[in-house]
Amino acid sequence: MIEILLTGLTIPDLPSQIHVMNTSHTSLLISWTPGFDGGAQQTFQIRFRLSTESQ
Numbered sequence: 001m002i003e004i005l006l007t008g009l010t011i012p013d014l015p016s017q018i019h020v021m022n023t024s025h026t027s028l029l030i031s032w033t034p035g036f037d038g039g040a041q042q043t044f045q046i047r048f049r050l051s052t053e054s055q
Contacts, residue, residue: 012038 013035022029034042 009039012036012040012042015044 015032015034017031017033019031020028021031030046032044034044
């Protein structure tokens, strides 16, 4: 007898190996490796805020 267990969607893993590259005064390039998708298509949001500190 063969038993097959089907499961639904699971919680996806977080992205890893996040890198910020090619920075300029007006832009930057961000790359990452997606984690396990949990069985569904993933989308990502990048949030930012402007710093009030001068550096």
